[in-house]
Amino acid sequence: MSDSQGAYFIPEPSRWPIVGTLALFVSFIGAAVMLNGSGFGTFIFGIGIAMVIYMFAGWFADVIGESLKGLYSDQVDVSFRWGMGWFILSEVMFFAAFFGALFYARVLSVPWLGGEGAGGIATHEFLWPSFEASWPLDVMPDPANFMVFEEVIPAFGLPAVNTLLLLSSGVTVTFAHWALKKDNRSGLCCWLFATVLLGFTFVACQAYEYYEAYHHMGLTLRSGIYGSTFFMLTGFHGFHVIMGATMLLVILIRSMKGHFSEKHHFAFEGVAWYWHFVDVVWLGLFIFVYWL
Amino acid sequence: MSEAVSHEDHHDDHDHKPTGIKRWLFSTNHKDIGTMYLVFALIMFFVGGAMAMVIRAELFQPGLQYVDPQFFNSMTTVHALVMIFGALMPAGVGLANWMIPMMIGAPDMAMPRMNNMSFWILPFAATLLIATFFMEGGAPAGGWTMYPPLVLQTGDAFPFLIFAVHFLGISSIMGAINIIATVFNMRAPGMTFMKLPLFVWTWIITAFLLIASMPVLAGAVTMLLTDKFFGTAFFNAAGGGDPVLFQHVFWFFGHPEVYILVLPSFGIISQIIPTFARKPLFGYESMVYATASIAFLSFFVWAHHMFTVGMPLTGELFFMYATMSIAVPTGVKIFNWTATMWKGSMTFETPMLFAIGVLFMFSIGGFSGLMMGITPVDFQYHDTYFIVAHFHYVIVPGIIYGVIGGVYFWLPKWTGNMYDEKLGKLHFWISTISVNVLFFPQHFLGLAGMPRRIPDYNIQFAEWNMISSIGGFVFGLSQLILVWVVIKCVRGGEKATDQVWEGAQGLEWTLSSPPPFHSFTVPPQVTDASAHS
Amino acid sequence: MFVKKLRNFIRGASIPALLLWAGSAFAEYGLNLTRGVTPISREVYDLHMIILYVVTVIGIAVFGVMIWSIFHHRKSKGAVAAQFHHSTAAEITWTIIPIIILVVLAIPATKTLIKMEETGDAEITLKVTGYQWKWKYDYLEDDISFFSSLDERSNSIRKGESEESPEDYENYLLEVDNPVVLPINTKVRILTTAADVIHAWWVPALGWKRDAIPGFINDNWTYIEEPGIYRGQCAELCGRDHGFMPIVLNAVTKEEYEAWKIEMKNKPAEIDGEKLYATHCSACHQSNGQGLPPAFPALAGSPIATGPLAEHLDIVLKGKAGTAMLAYGPQLSNEELAAIITYERNAWGNDTGDEITADDVQAAR
Numbered sequence A: 001m002s003d004s005q006g007a008y009f010i011p012e013p014s015r016w017p018i019v020g021t022l023a024l025f026v027s028f029i030g031a032a033v034m035l036n037g038s039g040f041g042t043f044i045f046g047i048g049i050a051m052v053i054y055m056f057a058g059w060f061a062d063v064i065g066e067s068l069k070g071l072y073s074d075q076v077d078v079s080f081r082w083g084m085g086w087f088i089l090s091e092v093m094f095f096a097a098f099f100g101a102l103f104y105a106r107v108l109s110v111p112w113l114g115g116e117g118a119g120g121i122a123t124h125e126f127l128w129p130s131f132e133a134s135w136p137l138d139v140m141p142d143p144a145n146f147m148v149f150e151e152v153i154p155a156f157g158l159p160a161v162n163t164l165l166l167l168s169s170g171v172t173v174t175f176a177h178w179a180l181k182k183d184n185r186s187g188l189c190c191w192l193f194a195t196v197l198l199g200f201t202f203v204a205c206q207a208y209e210y211y212e213a214y215h216h217m218g219l220t221l222r223s224g225i226y227g228s229t230f231f232m233l234t235g236f237h238g239f240h241v242i243m244g245a246t247m248l249l250v251i252l253i254r255s256m257k258g259h260f261s262e263k264h265h266f267a268f269e270g271v272a273w274y275w276h277f278v279d280v281v282w283l284g285l286f287i288f289v290y291w292l
Numbered sequence B: 001m002s003e004a005v006s007h008e009d010h011h012d013d014h015d016h017k018p019t020g021i022k023r024w025l026f027s028t029n030h031k032d033i034g035t036m037y038l039v040f041a042l043i044m045f046f047v048g049g050a051m052a053m054v055i056r057a058e059l060f061q062p063g064l065q066y067v068d069p070q071f072f073n074s075m076t077t078v079h080a081l082v083m084i085f086g087a088l089m090p091a092g093v094g095l096a097n098w099m100i101p102m103m104i105g106a107p108d109m110a111m112p113r114m115n116n117m118s119f120w121i122l123p124f125a126a127t128l129l130i131a132t133f134f135m136e137g138g139a140p141a142g143g144w145t146m147y148p149p150l151v152l153q154t155g156d157a158f159p160f161l162i163f164a165v166h167f168l169g170i171s172s173i174m175g176a177i178n179i180i181a182t183v184f185n186m187r188a189p190g191m192t193f194m195k196l197p198l199f200v201w202t203w204i205i206t207a208f209l210l211i212a213s214m215p216v217l218a219g220a221v222t223m224l225l226t227d228k229f230f231g232t233a234f235f236n237a238a239g240g241g242d243p244v245l246f247q248h249v250f251w252f253f254g255h256p257e258v259y260i261l262v263l264p265s266f267g268i269i270s271q272i273i274p275t276f277a278r279k280p281l282f283g284y285e286s287m288v289y290a291t292a293s294i295a296f297l298s299f300f301v302w303a304h305h306m307f308t309v310g311m312p313l314t315g316e317l318f319f320m321y322a323t324m325s326i327a328v329p330t331g332v333k334i335f336n337w338t339a340t341m342w343k344g345s346m347t348f349e350t351p352m353l354f355a356i357g358v359l360f361m362f363s364i365g366g367f368s369g370l371m372m373g374i375t376p377v378d379f380q381y382h383d384t385y386f387i388v389a390h391f392h393y394v395i396v397p398g399i400i401y402g403v404i405g406g407v408y409f410w411l412p413k414w415t416g417n418m419y420d421e422k423l424g425k426l427h428f429w430i431s432t433i434s435v436n437v438l439f440f441p442q443h444f445l446g447l448a449g450m451p452r453r454i455p456d457y458n459i460q461f462a463e464w465n466m467i468s469s470i471g472g473f474v475f476g477l478s479q480l481i482l483v484w485v486v487i488k489c490v491r492g493g494e495k496a497t498d499q500v501w502e503g504a505q506g507l508e509w510t511l512s513s514p515p516p517f518h519s520f521t522v523p524p525q526v527t528d529a530s531a532h533s
Numbered sequence C: 001m002f003v004k005k006l007r008n009f010i011r012g013a014s015i016p017a018l019l020l021w022a023g024s025a026f027a028e029y030g031l032n033l034t035r036g037v038t039p040i041s042r043e044v045y046d047l048h049m050i051i052l053y054v055v056t057v058i059g060i061a062v063f064g065v066m067i068w069s070i071f072h073h074r075k076s077k078g079a080v081a082a083q084f085h086h087s088t089a090a091e092i093t094w095t096i097i098p099i100i101i102l103v104v105l106a107i108p109a110t111k112t113l114i115k116m117e118e119t120g121d122a123e124i125t126l127k128v129t130g131y132q133w134k135w136k137y138d139y140l141e142d143d144i145s146f147f148s149s150l151d152e153r154s155n156s157i158r159k160g161e162s163e164e165s166p167e168d169y170e171n172y173l174l175e176v177d178n179p180v181v182l183p184i185n186t187k188v189r190i191l192t193t194a195a196d197v198i199h200a201w202w203v204p205a206l207g208w209k210r211d212a213i214p215g216f217i218n219d220n221w222t223y224i225e226e227p228g229i230y231r232g233q234c235a236e237l238c239g240r241d242h243g244f245m246p247i248v249l250n251a252v253t254k255e256e257y258e259a260w261k262i263e264m265k266n267k268p269a270e271i272d273g274e275k276l277y278a279t280h281c282s283a284c285h286q287s288n289g290q291g292l293p294p295a296f297p298a299l300a301g302s303p304i305a306t307g308p309l310a311e312h313l314d315i316v317l318k319g320k321a322g323t324a325m326l327a328y329g330p331q332l333s334n335e336e337l338a339a340i341i342t343y344e345r346n347a348w349g350n351d352t353g354d355e356i357t358a359d360d361v362q363a364a365r
């Protein structure tokens, strides 16, 4: 019973935004209290995350319901597209901050500490005379507070497999899209299923890689700037893969329920865009973190 | 709460607007949300202003009188964060919410529910931030720039600071996405891009800046968080990182941020000046291009905030040239406004007075900005009160004035009542005299060698500090006039016509005053004559 | 006291502000940038004046047009609005002219900047290290090294422990216990770095400031031409007492400098626990040992300062990561640390009666 304004759809007042706000508020407080060293915070954080999940479920249920009722005009569809597109750009910029840190460390700070450049000479001579710059930076200028690691994960082992996994998942999701556009329901579901499977396999490989790094290589978040950039970049990427794969799973379930038409399936496309974005970020990671 | 949207009886029945607390908590209406944004911004302006008053009181005379140095640093830090993230950015988004749908002939924003969330995050994020005053170790005191390693010494407040910044960032990004989607997709038939009012143009560009820069800030503070709690070494030389890395990432956000603040104000005065000059805006197209170039260039000048960190020479030269070049498009804008006034038929109602105030005093701030862009001289200016004078000139009489001018300009449209012109003029004149008494002497202080962020100083700085503080108190008090004018106007007054101002042009002035709950239920047809202002 | 303030205030207020801003002649009032005592600082000053004049002229021109228009093109004077809204010629003009002005400004600025980076062939190298909240100076060629912190008189005034008020002391907050001494007419290379957080070393008379960044060294140079005492302050927010870490630079003739060096080298190292505590620890833990909880813990009656010696030695030697408590092991000698810790364990009612020796400290290192 929303009031459609002329051609445009304006939703009824909704409680999800404020629920979402409260959910984030509670999660942030919980996380902050937790980081300050109180176990009670973990509990609050748990409640917050539960609320976040509740909010997403409720909000998306509303949107899906409205979409199924055919309330969304083409114009609304375009709004969603702009929205998703710019959201992805903002994500790109978030990763840019961490890539920036990586390049800065590799091109500037580590060489300076090792004595390169006009400013680096004095820095090296007086502060870190025994430090030798290298990348991966396995021995830190002051190793005392950091984990010194023996080896790093080679690019052409598991990471290369992961690259294949993600790239092929980009292909399968496109096949799913083609199937959808031809209204080939079973093709859609199969290809989507394959995509989800590839996505979660990637996550599993990544988890194994972390396990190896922590337990056999001594490579952790505390391993100086190499460990910091490595884990923050791959970690945030991994988190995005989990999000993307979960969204794909939702789309898969909806597809099986018979949602989406050949013309109207923005939810599908939005998630597919997101998936491609995750893919592209991975390529950046593979090249700059693992390989070069 | 209902500052602007009252007088239910004026509305048509089909508005059937929700009632009670749910109207505000669950709102999907751009006007209600805009009103909440503006009220919130005003409250935060007073909160941040109260902190500024503590700063000015402590600096009134040499010696430590009222507050502990640590608390003083908290005051500066939180003053800046509250003013920037709590007062100015929400004020801009509030005006965008109110005006953009009306200006482009849309019923509402493109994503009303998300709009609601981007507002409601703000009070909660502000709570996270302000609650830090009651925590062990006190509120953050490392400056609004949060440079490590100092900021890592913050006590329990630290994760709250970081999460407040994340939270505010989420709000801004959602707001920006919404504005872009609205403008790109909800324009009335015939409303081409080159017919958009400049306020809308400046907001598209601002929204782009927000989307490109806020996530970078989020990344920067996330690295702070992991450095503190998870042993990463981003900003720690002992592990191969560099404290200066944070500054690069921060200012990559921070410099676009100042244009995020100022561009909407530019947009507002681009609406006001033609209206009261009764003459079309001079050089509409070049205004659009100049705004876009300012935004583009703003991504290449960040390191002018860190000339003294010891960058390689080439870096310093590059950032010096890039910084200087921003004066060119900004100059184009100033000249265009001047040309708009030239041979107009001007009257000087309060909004026009504030717009002219922007022209003069923003330029003064811009001039000192240009001086600081000259690297070798910035080695002297940096981190002195000269900088404080610079940015308060561009911010207070440059942006706050723009926003206040916009409020006076549109208040009759929002409420249906004219505001009290006499009080408005009084507000302008007291503010303008006092703001100069407040910030002009800070140039002298800076040049004479007074560093910023200090609670106490040598007697050689005493006179100007005292004068500045007096200006500050008067300026602060005079803002109460604004509140009084707004309240009075909401409660009643001479009825405003639909067009309100003789020279007003554009779609928003074709709606009734106050406008219907959903702005344009039937999209208007835009022609050359009804566009441009 | 109030009358004096009022008098100062009136004196300040009666200065016609605008006029003076542009005028260099009034430098003695502290309105304008210091001209400084080095060739670079004078170049910087000249650049500052050029830019100031340029923007003043532009300002007068632009504001003049605006004011003219405001007075002559007002409706109340019967002005009728023209309807022009575009002029390509005008727009090109006011894009090109600023570009030209900026290029002209950039040329001398670039030249000066390049000169400022030429740190080679210096005769003396001074390493400046910022600490919360004091400076350490190392004369690398001569093995002279000392700390320099806010002088006792300023310190007691700012803490309200003194009868005096800031007005009574000309150098309030701008005086230190041990000034840094440099010879004139000598190229001095100045390296800046920091031990804890970022500071910035700034003496306006030298014409520049430079950040002191932990873990990195910045390279600068200066060439002072006039003897004198030049004062400056830390210019980067570095925590609670950022406003209280001044710099005093004593520029002397070369002969005086040589004499000063000999004096410094022969100065017996003075080991007095209470004094050392006052220099190194009291900024945080306060001279009465009460600290400033919760940020800085009290040492009087603290479990560490009255408990097992090992822990006490450990925190002082190694510091505590993530807090303001630095590792003092690398900064101070065994003798000094022994004296400080002995003092801490016996002052303010801590009365443990412990007597720590340099060997104890060495053993704990």
Ligand code: HEA
Pocket (backbone or CB within 6 Å): B145, B258, B259, B261, B262, B304, B305, B306, B323, B324, B326, B327, B328, B330, B331, B332, B334, B362, B363, B364, B365, B366, B367, B368, B369, B370, B372, B373, B374, B378, B381, B382, B383, B387, B390, B391, B394, B395, B399, C055, C058, C062, C098, C099, C101, C102
């Ligand atoms: C809205 C805010 C805003 C705006 C618009 C600006 C605009 C500018 N700023 Fe400012 N700035 C800040 C907010 C802003 N700034 C803040 C908050 C800080 C401090 C942050 C902190 O450290 O806490 C700061 C600090 C800051 C610094 C760092 C100083 C230091 O810390 O050492 C510098 C250095 O280059 C600088 C430069 C400039 C320049 C060149 C412009 C230009 O955009 C100005 C352009 C305008 C004009 C030049 C005037 C009009 C032009 C004409 C009339 C044309 C003809 C003119 C000429 C050819 C000269 N700013």
Ligand code: HEA
Pocket (backbone or CB within 6 Å): B045, B046, B047, B048, B049, B050, B052, B053, B055, B056, B076, B077, B079, B080, B081, B083, B084, B088, B142, B143, B144, B145, B388, B392, B395, B396, B400, B438, B452, B453, B454, B455, B472, B473, B474, B475, B476, B477, B479, B480
């Ligand atoms: C958006 C930006 C914004 C705005 C609007 C302001 C507004 C003001 N600022 Fe702020 N300021 C900053 C952004 C801003 N500032 C930033 C970024 C910094 C740097 C922080 C840092 O170093 O980290 C800073 C730092 C800063 C300093 C330097 C502190 C230091 O370096 O130690 C000072 C000192 O004078 C100051 C003063 C003021 C004053 C007097 C106002 C006035 O305009 C405020 C006027 C408003 C009011 C006063 C509120 C309304 C009225 C009342 C509450 C009524 C009651 C009034 C009385 C009791 C008199 N500010």
Ligand code: CUA
Pocket (backbone or CB within 6 Å): C130, C131, C133, C198, C199, C200, C234, C235, C236, C237, C238, C239, C241, C242, C243, C245
């Ligand atoms: Cu050291 Cu400020």
Ligand SMILES: [Cu+2]
Pocket (backbone or CB within 6 Å): B254, B255, B258, B301, B302, B304, B305
């Ligand atoms: Cu800037």
